[in-house]
Amino acid sequence: MSLRFALLALLTSRPMTGYDVSKQFSQSVAHVWHAPDSQIYPELNRMERDGLLESAVVPWGKKGTKKEYAVTEAGIAAFREWMDSPIEIRRQREPAYLKAAYLEWAEPGAARTELEQFRDHWTEHLAMLEATRATLVDRSHPTLASRLEHYDASQWDRIVRYKIFAYDGLIDQARAAVAWAERGLVLVDELEGSTVE
Amino acid sequence: MSLRFALLALLTSRPMTGYDVSKQFSQSVAHVWHAPDSQIYPELNRMERDGLLESAVVPWGKKGTKKEYAVTEAGIAAFREWMDSPIEIRRQREPAYLKAAYLEWAEPGAARTELEQFRDHWTEHLAMLEATRATLVDRSHPTLASRLEHYDASQWDRIVRYKIFAYDGLIDQARAAVAWAERGLVLVDELEGSTVE
């Protein structure tokens, strides 16, 4: 159900076409709630059906058209209601940690590759998060910029700081993941011998 | 697909009935890969059908019977293969961080409750992880104990240290989550005023 609210969150910044949503999504909300466009388009339709969005058909080129979605009053109300309701706690589901617990079954080489991949993935993810955080700090993030336009300048700091706070949390998680993988590599070397086969 | 390997991991420690599996699961593998028993029973059946497990019917009381599952050679091979294959990277899906990014939409009271709940959940989870870690360190963890029986004593340290390593990673994540929520509460107080309504 969170996808719906992730989409509402994005669309509160400005009206967008489905295509815009799917592009902007991957640069912002997806850092916190990933979804492919095959999930986004049908969900936008359902949200329109449920009255949370309304759409306007906009011409595009000579023959083409596109559909621009805007959040309705009901959409805003639903979003606020979700914001004020208790969070769902996510269950643990971490294949990497599952594997780590049974690393005695792996080939030493595979264990190393595993941990290196994990470390590299999170290092990359961390860099992306830090880059995005920087665009929030200097307010150059495109979605943030259009979002701030609806607000009085006195509110800007408050809005931006919550977004930075969220990214800080993600960055902490990413850093912890990288540090953990690095300790894992040291451990594998110690337990399996340091020869790379 | 990871549920299958989580179950294999557990069953490599000793043969168990479905009921045992679902009980032991929640005290060990579930810390890393949660699953309810309504998923466990059908998956055990499928795994038997696929030749990864074999079952023996054991009498229980006068009329009752139970089915004890043991990992087959094919099951061991599948588990090793999975251990040596690259990990699937999980997509971000964190409703708590999603909400945090849009906290300007929440009532100040709701924002606080939210963060307190998140902090409390992770504090509790952290305590459980630390308690479990301690049972690994002193080797009193029941599943670990039966697991070690199949191995030469020279291997024990290696096996235990990988499990501790996995828990250390989970503990780091939990600690980061708690610290983040606490910073969030300070931020809410600063931005929304410290009066609790």
Next chain:
DNA sequence: ACAAACTACCTATCTCTATAGTTAGTGGCA
């Protein structure tokens, strides 16, 4: 004039998960 890349919007299918049940035997205790 044409290709390639991009915009736009889906569909189909399968698997995974969550939630909420059901049915039946066992063991203890009041």
Next chain:
DNA sequence: TGCCACTAACTATAGAGATAGGTAGTTTGT
């Protein structure tokens, strides 16, 4: 003897999510 908690093993169903496509128009560069 009856009740209750526990052991045992599911089933049913709906919704979420992953993966892999498809179709059609537009813009840009050569």
